[in-house]
Amino acid sequence: MHARTGRTVRDLRRENRTAVLRRLYFDGPMSRLMLGPATGLSSGSVSNVVAELVAEGLVEEAGSVDSAGGRPRTLVRITPGSGFMIGVDIGETRVRIELFDLTLTELARTERALASSGPRTARYDVDLVVAHLREGIAEVLRTADVPADRLIGVGVGVPGIVARDAEDGDVVHGQTVGWDAVPFERLLRAAVDLPEDVPYWIDNGAKTLGQAEMWFGAGRGARSAVVVLFGSGVGACVLTDPMGPGRAIEWGHLTVRVRGRRCRCGAQGCLEAYAGAEALLDRWREAGGEPPAGADEETALTAMLAAAYPADPGAQPDATALAVLEETAEYLGAGFADLINLFQPERILVGGWAGLQLGTRFLETVDGYAREYALRYPASRTGIGLGTLGPEAVTVGAALLPLVDFFAQGGRRPETKPTTPAPAWQSALQDRVSP
Numbered sequence: 001m002h003a004r005t006g007r008t009v010r011d012l013r014r015e016n017r018t019a020v021l022r023r024l025y026f027d028g029p030m031s032r033l034m035l036g037p038a039t040g041l042s043s044g045s046v047s048n049v050v051a052e053l054v055a056e057g058l059v060e061e062a063g064s065v066d067s068a069g070g071r072p073r074t075l076v077r078i079t080p081g082s083g084f085m086i087g088v089d090i091g092e093t094r095v096r097i098e099l100f101d102l103t104l105t106e107l108a109r110t111e112r113a114l115a116s117s118g119p120r121t122a123r124y125d126v127d128l129v130v131a132h133l134r135e136g137i138a139e140v141l142r143t144a145d146v147p148a149d150r151l152i153g154v155g156v157g158v159p160g161i162v163a164r165d166a167e168d169g170d171v172v173h174g175q176t177v178g179w180d181a182v183p184f185e186r187l188l189r190a191a192v193d194l195p196e197d198v199p200y201w202i203d204n205g206a207k208t209l210g211q212a213e214m215w216f217g218a219g220r221g222a223r224s225a226v227v228v229l230f231g232s233g234v235g236a237c238v239l240t241d242p243m244g245p246g247r248a249i250e251w252g253h254l255t256v257r258v259r260g261r262r263c264r265c266g267a268q269g270c271l272e273a274y275a276g277a278e279a280l281l282d283r284w285r286e287a288g289g290e291p292p293a294g295a296d297e298e299t300a301l302t303a304m305l306a307a308a309y310p311a312d313p314g315a316q317p318d319a320t321a322l323a324v325l326e327e328t329a330e331y332l333g334a335g336f337a338d339l340i341n342l343f344q345p346e347r348i349l350v351g352g353w354a355g356l357q358l359g360t361r362f363l364e365t366v367d368g369y370a371r372e373y374a375l376r377y378p379a380s381r382t383g384i385g386l387g388t389l390g391p392e393a394v395t396v397g398a399a400l401l402p403l404v405d406f407f408a409q410g411g412r413r414p415e416t417k418p419t420t421p422a423p424a425w426q427s428a429l430q431d432r433v434s435p
Helices: 009-027 032-039 041-053 124-144 185-193 207-215 277-286 297-308 319-343 353-371 376-380 393-408 424-433
Strands: 059-065 072-080 083-091 094-103 106-113 151-158 161-165 169-173 179-183 202-204 227-232 234-239 248-251 347-351 384-386
Touching: 009 032, 009 041, 009 059, 009 072, 032 041, 032 072, 041 059, 083 124, 083 207, 083 393, 094 124, 094 151, 094 202, 094 227, 094 248, 094 393, 106 124, 151 185, 151 207, 151 393, 161 202, 169 424, 179 185, 185 202, 202 207, 202 248, 202 393, 207 227, 207 234, 207 248, 207 393, 227 319, 227 353, 234 319, 277 297, 297 319, 297 353, 319 347, 319 376, 347 353, 353 376, 353 384
Parallel strands: 083 151, 151 202, 227 347, 347 384
Antiparallel strands: 059 072, 083 094, 094 106, 161 169, 169 179, 227 234, 234 248
C-alpha cells in the first residue's frame, strides 16, 4: 500500500519511529503525552510506536511525573544497553578506539601508538593502522563483554577525503598521509572479526568532531556552525542543519600566501603550512627556537606555548616563540574571515588537541583579526569560541555515524534488498560484447 506522496506504509512507520527515537534521545525521558506535540504525531501514533519500541527493548520506562489532576504519567527513555557503537579516531600520534552504549556512555577504550619519528607516510602505514583496528576492536568488545553482533556499527574518523565506491565501500584519499585511494572499508572487513551485517561508517575526522560538537557540545542550539579541527594539520566541518550531517571541507589547504611555505600536501602557501602544529613547531625551530629533543608534537607544542606565555609573571617570554605565535594568530584570523564570508555561520568553534591548547592562549587575538579581515555584517553575526567536548571528541563523533543511520532506519539495521534477475535484453547484449 502506498501513500499519495509515493511513500509506503512501511516508510511512514519508519519515519514515525525515527521521530520518537530522536526526541527521546535528545530530550528524554518524556511521557507519551509530551511526545505528541514534540514529534507532531497523533496520540495514537505515539502510543503504537512507543509500544513497538518497548517490546523490542529499544525504549524502557523511566519513572513517572505528576499530571495536572489526573494519574501520574509514565516516562519513557532510550534503553542504554539496547545497542552499542564503536568510535575510532585515527589521529596524528595514535589510534584511539572506544566502545559506547546507545546513550554514548563509554564502556571501554584502548589506544595504539603510531610511530613518533620517520616519514609521515611510514607512520600511517595502512597495514599497521588496519592491524591496530583489528586488535583494538577485539579488545574493547572483550573488555566490556559485549557480543560483536550487538553492534549497530563502527564509525571511523580519518585524515582525508572519503569517497564511496560501489565495490570497495568507503575509499580514503589522504594526500598528506600518503593514502592514495585506499579501499579502507574493504581492508577492514577482510581483517576485523565482525559479523558481515555490522556496518562501517568512515568519514573525515573534522566532520566527526563537528557532528559531536553540534549535537552535544558548544554548537548545541545553533542553526549553523563551522567546527575547525587543529592537530598536526588543519581541517573543518560546515554544519547548516542542527540535526543533519555536516560537510567536511579542506580548509587547511586554502591558500593564504602565494608561493609561500611548502605544505605537507605538496602545494605552497596553504593555511596548514602556517597553522598546523607540525608547521608551527617547524617555524619555531627555523627561527632559532629549541623544542624539547625527542618530544612528540603535543609535548613540544605545550613547551612552545609555555615559552611564549610563561606562567611566572616575572619571567620573560621567549621572543621567538611569541613572534611565531602572533604571526600564526593573524593567519588564522584571515582563515576564519574566509569561513565567515563564505558560509556566514552562527558560530565558529575550535577543537582538536592543538586547537584547544592554542585557543586558550590567543583565541581573542584570532577573533580580532577575523573581524578585521571579514565583511562587517556577517562577522557581527558570528561568534567564535572553543569546543567543549575536549581533545578526544573525534571518537564520540565517529560513534555518532552509525547512530545517525540507526535512527534514520527507525531503530533497525538496514535490510538487505532482495536481488532481482537482470532484464533479458541486458543478458543478450552482454553475450554480444563478451570476448
